[in-house]
Amino acid sequence: MSRVLREQPTTTTTTTEESSIAASEAAISAALQQHQRRQRQYTTKAPTNIFVDKDGKSMLFHFPDNLKASDRDFYRALIIEHGGVITSNPTPTTIYLNNDPAAGGPGSVKFAYIDDCVAKKRLLSRDGYTSTVGASAVATSRSGSSGNSTSNSSSPSRRGHTPFTPEKDEFILEQVRLNPRYRNSHVFFAELAKNPILKGHTGNSIRSRFRKRLESELQFVYKVDSKQKPIKHPETGQYIKIGVNESPKTLLSKYTPKDDYCLCKAAKKYLLASGYEIDFDEPLILPNAFFRAMERKWSHHSWSSWRDRYKKRVKPGMIPIYIAYVKECNEVGEEPKTLLEFGKPDAGSADEVAGKETTIEQTSVEEDTNGNGNGNAQEPNSEPIEQQDEEMQEATEATVDTSKSDKIEVPTLFYPESEEEDEDEEMVDASEELAVEGQTEEQVAQGGEENIVEKEAEESIVEKEGEVPIEENAEHEAEEDVFETVERDADEDVFETVPATLGQDAEEDFDQEVFETVPATLGKDEEMDDAAQEWMEEVLEEEDQGEAVAQQTEVSEKAGTVEANDEEESEQFFDVAQSQPARNDEEGSQQFHDVAQSQPAQIDKSPTRQAEEQQELSQISIVEENSQARIDIQYVNESVTAEDLFTGDMHEIMDKGTIYSRTKAALSQNTEAIEIYDSLSKLGFTEVFISHILMATSADIALIPIYCHAVAENIEIYSSGNMTAIPISRLLEIDDTSGLWTLMQDLRLFTERESELLEHHSKKNIKDRKEFLKSIGIIDSDVPVKDIEEDISASQDVASSQTPVKLEYAQEPFESDDFFDVDIENLVDEGFLEMTVAGALSRVQDVIQIFVNLEKLGFKEKFISHLIFATNADIARIPKLCQRIATRMCEDLLQDINCKFRLHFEDMPGVWSPSQDAKLNTPREDELLEVHSRRGINSRKEFLEGLGYL
Structure with a gap:
């Protein structure tokens, strides 16, 4: 039975009989409403999606402000239950529901439309339900009925923020149910914020709302297939509901044995293709370019996640051993372990474990003998070269366009489809994937033809047998050879007979794939593992606290500066000396020249004078009387080498994964400048490097770990390529982080170009930097240095x-x-x-x-x-x-x-x-x-x- 809102009577009745009739009608209406709700609640057949457009997207409805609470709840549940959405922020496509044409205005639809659509179980035409009152009549009606009704033409004004409504909350929950795998993704909620229903809310705001208020109300999600599309029940045609704990893993997915195998296999081929003699028993560093290529080929993990996985789990000697181990598990029909679990002995005897390890080592030696990187060795069960070439073509097409390199790709949100769209499901899937790339149909068709031509051209030049030889020093060609066969090994050679429990309900995203993968539209950097995420949060927290730390007790009294009236003689270790590439102190201290000499008022444009001035400006030191331990505070010279900076191996000391935590722990108890020197010396830093660190960080203990980590990143890049043209002193210059300084930035102080420093430093940072330079004697007043701007x-x-x-x-x-x-x-x-x-x-x-x-x-x-x-x-x-x-x-x-x-x-x-x-x-x-x-x-x-x- 349909429910129609009854219009208010125009005349009032005072008799008892009429009052009784009205009360009876109200009671009957309430009873019918309650009966219908219970009937829908306990029905076995799920409701159909009626209120959706031809594209399968939910239709938007808007309620009048003066609608009764009971009626609002009833129609809200009815509309949402059948695929519609209630919004408080109307758009041009929003349907205004109102029984009063004067209040609703021209084009408003009566509530009877909702009742009739649900009763007939299909979307009806709005003809006959729409108000036809003209604009003038509406204005007259509104002016004459101001006491009876309230216009809903304008929504309540927002005072500082846009509140969440029950309709918005329900929409968020429904989208999470339709896209359960993305419920922890920042990119998902950022894309969700673009929906007109959530206008006025940011992605972070929506994500916070879900995690704090709505997640407990989720109760269920819809079962999805390997392409993250909700699955409909074959009999009822409705989405299959499953428990939240039964839903697929979120984006922060764990690494599988296949992931670890692909990583080790790709790393081995990449290293062998480099042309160098590789000892797998030694620590091997791979460049970021390798991990970015991994992300392009296997996008369900970000490049940073691949990199952290390699650094934390792939130990020296592990690569050939793990590859052999997975192949052995495949031969015997066992499920392989991940790198995290690999190496932990089972409940068996020690002899069995030792025998298994011996077998693995022998297998790995045989593999190394056959696969020596010359491109001629054949892998077992190798596919035809044509098929490998098609795989490499896919990797080539996945190369990121530079015009979009700074943009994050977002997941395609799934919206309910109408029944008419079921027959064209494949076409809809294709159009949705192409929509993510922002292409028109014309561009898609053109691009498809180009891809076919490129594939045919490549296939025509591929040899019939063997792999294409790799040239030395051609990194990208080496990458192609690495990735064109690794996936084949992972999919067919190794995992062909792995138990199905490793990848249930997965479809063929790769050739003969049995592992579930994440769509290529997945946002980058969403899959950072827990350890990396905790470390990043710790670094960001330290950066945020930088300003607060600067306001606390001055670290080491501004790098050892002692007040003139200090009665106690403190131990001093700073000295004044003229700039030397390598210090060689003799008895007695070398006195620093007058400030007027180190920063001349006039700039001599001759090359000799410029070199002299740079040498003088690089000498920034502190002098303290009666010093027993000495160190110059100054930037390093361009001629400095790694041996001048570190007492041991540079790569081991500046390991990017641990340098931040080690430096922070070493400085945790330091309060004096001499303690900073002693602590950093124990880490393997030389006096020259410590001097540079103190100069670059203004001797701020909170910034020193951040600086060391940034230098470690530069050193990693330096080690990944042939960068002989760049001096190592350049790797020590961090010019894009607040609180960290370089010589070129110091030269902008007290000049007209000082405002340029605000790009990376706050005004307080700049003020503190000036005070620091004054405290060490390089600047003795606020008088600008003339013409220094022209010099830099x-x-x-x-x-x-x-x-x-x-x-x-x-x-x-x-x-x-x-x-x-x-x-x-x-x-x-x-x-x-x-x-x-x-x-x-x-x-x-x-x-x-x-x-x-x-x-x-x-x-x-x-x-x-x-x-x-x-x-x-x-x-x-x-x-x-x-x-x-x-x-x-x-x-x-x-x-x-x-x-x-x-x-x-x-x-x-x-x-x-x-x-x-x-x-x-x-x-x-x-x-x-x-x-x-x-x-x-x-x-x-x-x-x-x-x-x-x-």
Whole structure:
């Protein structure tokens, strides 16, 4: 029986009989309502999704503000139960429900529409239910009935925040039930926030609401298949409900034996393909480029998660042993263990365990003998080369576009589909996947044809037998060979007969796949394991507490400064000395020159004077009388080596996984400067390195562990490539972290360019830095150092006569031979070029030095001219632009785009292109504010005016 809201009578009745009739009708209505609710509650057949559009998305409904609470609850449950959604933030597609045409306005729909749709179990046409009152009639009716009803044309105003409503909470719960695997994902809730129903809420706000208030009300989720699509019951056609504990694992999924096998197999092939002699019993470091390739091939873990898994679980000698162990388990039909569980002895005897280990070692030796990295060895059960080539093509197509490299891919949210869409399920799935990439159907069709052509072209040049030989020093070709066979080994060779319990309900996401995988649309960095996540939270907490720590007791009295009226003679270990690459103290202290000598008022533009000034500015020391232990506080010299910085092996001491915790623990009880020195010395740091650390951190104990970890990251990148062109002193310069300083940043203090420091430092950081430099004697007043800005500028005031060639854009597309004297394959390594260029420009003083230093790297004049012209000669922008160009070159090389490369970018702040320059001084200049700041636009104008272009 349908329920229709009865309109209020226009006349009042005072007789007892009429009152009794009204009471009876109300009682009957309440009884019917209760009966219908109970009937729906205990029915065995689940309700159908009626209120969904042709795309399978929920329809939006809006209630009037004056609707009775009982009626609101009834229709709210009815609409949500049949697939609709109630919203308090109307959109153009929202259906306004109201029985009063004057209050609801033209286009409002009567509540009888909901009743009739549910009764007939299908979505009806709204003709006959929609109000046809004209706008003028509505205005008259509203003015005449203000005492009887309240208009619902405007929602309550938001006072500072948008509150959550029961309708929004129900929508959040329903989406979590439809997408159970993503319920811990930040990316999922960020995508959810884009829905009009949750307008005004951020992803973090929605996630917090779910975790704190709604998670306990979840009660059940819908069963999903391997593609994360809810499964419908074959008889009822409704989604299958399962308990929350029975739902699939969330994004923070654990590593499986297959994951560990793929990791070890890929690492082995990568190392053997490097061309070096590999001893698997020694610690082996892999570059970040390897782990990013792992993420592209197996995206259910992020690259950082793959990296942490390798560093924590793959011990020396483990790679060949674990590969042999998994193959042995496959032969005997046992389920292999993960790397975490591997090595723990079973309940059997010690002899059985020892015998098993001996068998594994023998098998690994045989495998190493056969697979020596020459590309000729055949793996058991190897697939045809054509199939391997198709796998590599998939990995190549997964390469991230540089224009989207900074954007996080998001999971495709599942919305209920209508019954009419069931027949075209495959087509819908394809369109949803393509929608994530933001492509139109035309682009999809075109891209599909291109992919087919590329595959046919590659298959035509592949040999019939054997693997393609690998050339030395060609990292990307080596990567292709690594990943084109690892997946085959993981899927067929090893896991072909593994028990089904390892991957129940999984579909073929890889060839003959028996393991469940996560969709490629999964957001990056969501799968960081618990240990890495805890460490990251600890680091962020330390950074957040940096300001608070600075306000507490000054660490070591500002690096050992002693007040003039201090009566006690403290033990002193700082000394004043002139800058030396390696200290060689004799008896007696070398006195530091006068401040006026170390920071001259006038800048001599000769190369000799510049070198002298840099030498003097790098001497920053503290002098204390009666000192018995000495150390200079100064930045390291460019000629410093690893032996000058560490007492042992640099990679072992600066292990990125442990250096932060070790440094923090070592300094936990330090209160005096001499204690800092002693503690850092025990970690393997030399006096030279400790001096640099104190200088870079202003002797702040809270910042020293953060600084050491940042240096360890640079050293890891340094070790992953042939970076002989970059001095190790460059690895010690951390210029993008609040509270950490470099010489170039210090030179901006007390100048007009001091405001540029606010990009990374707070005003309090800058003030504290000045006090620190005063306390150690390098600055004795607040008087600005004259003309120092001109000395450190990369040349904002450039004159064309100073440059070897004319500054201008290079024409694109270009060929590598026109711009490089070196093999470009050595330049496109991830992170390598930016680090190399930054090191080459770390001490430049003018444009001529930029030309000279970049020519040493193998850059030709045309390319250097383009870099300077596009960046306004900003030495901070040039390395980033070089890396973006190199990344794009790498992508083009993989896609074999005729070796023609592109140079211009439209999305980099501070980096300009011809089309952007054309908008300067025109009515379209404000369009540039989407990328550049107003200050950046003005700087660009000044730069071009100085060159005579404007």
